Amino acid sequence: MLGALQNGGLDAAEAEPRCSRAACSADATTRLEWRNPRIHDEARRKVWLACGEHAGYLEDFLRQRDFPVTASALAAEATDHEDGRA
Numbered sequence: 001m002l003g004a005l006q007n008g009g010l011d012a013a014e015a016e017p018r019c020s021r022a023a024c025s026a027d028a029t030t031r032l033e034w035r036n037p038r039i040h041d042e043a044r045r046k047v048w049l050a051c052g053e054h055a056g057y058l059e060d061f062l063r064q065r066d067f068p069v070t071a072s073a074l075a076a077e078a079t080d081h082e083d084g085r086a
């Protein structure tokens, strides 16, 4: 399938690691784990994926809002969500 994914939701739960930046369908190379302390509890993590071009942009976007962000390189087979999808 092509990258015709809807970017309205920010949950990045797609099967393919694509950049979370709107209008970008590049392969993701970076994984950003973050949370909003105002609405998410301690254990909650959101995940955005980003291509090399937008990783810095998205990380800055989150940091400017004082959200805790952890960036890590995205391994090829690191997509562990939806593992046993039917």
Ligand SMILES: [Zn+2]
Pocket (backbone or CB within 6 Å): 019, 020, 021, 024, 025, 026, 050, 051, 052, 053, 054
């Ligand atoms: Zn991108």
